[in-house]
Amino acid sequence: MKNQSNLMEWLNQVVGEPYYFFHFLAFLSYFIVRSSAANILSPQITQHLFHREIQAILAFLMLAAYKMIFLIALTLIMDYHLTLWYIVLFSVIYVIAQQPPFEKLGSSSKLTPLQLEALLTEGNTPRFWLVEFRASFSSGCRRASRCFPELSITYSNKNLSFGIVDLGLFPNAAEKFGISPGGSMGQLPTYILFENDTEVSRFPEFNFEATPTPPITTRLLARHFELDRLLLEYVNGK
Known part of the structure; x- marks a missing residue:
């Protein structure tokens, strides 16, 4: 029950806060681009990209706490064009959506x-x-x-x-x-x-x-x- 409550709280935060919602969409955009490009890429490029994605997943497991630096590093591994896309995308998110305040009070x-x-x-x-x-x-x-x-x-x-x-x-x-x-x-x-x-x-x-x-x-x-x-x-x- 506690895990379900935490999941619902996270989903409400993602959907309700533009800052988190835009970041979530930015993350999903890779899978949309990847699936759309799969039909036009040659088998050799697809295989090469698959190996790069495996490397990216391993890097993600090691550097998950460092979201922004990690994402730039991953895209550099795959293709620098993707890096430029994410730099522009997150710059736009930073301008149009402010990060919400930290809600926990600690001991105050x-x-x-x-x-x-x-x-x-x-x-x-x-x-x-x-x-x-x-x-x-x-x-x-x-x-x-x-x-x-x-x-x-x-x-x-x-x-x-x-x-x-x-x-x-x-x-x-x-x-x-x-x-x-x-x-x-x-x-x-x-x-x-x-x-x-x-x-x-x-x-x-x-x-x-x-x-x-x-x-x-x-x-x-x-x-x-x-x-x-x-x-x-x-x-x-x-």
């Missing part, structure tokens, strides 16, 4: 602004809260959506908790926490570390020179907020 919790305020002022909650302020309309938030759940799984403890506030649902919270959700300031997503009800640090920081914000990664956030130090302090009982 979705919060309303009122819930966050209550948690920060209560005395029986964790001393530190790292909060991600995001919005589904922001492409930066979609690209970085995997980082925060991974951080929460690694660093959550009784002294540090992780929360998410959706500024798309609660736009008034942006002004309260000094976040510009639009424009060219590059403030989405914004991460703020609170100690009790006091802001300790944030990323990106207030930037009056409008220098570009570096790509958000788990390592960047962990270093900026010194999460390893906070974890060590918790382990040592400080």
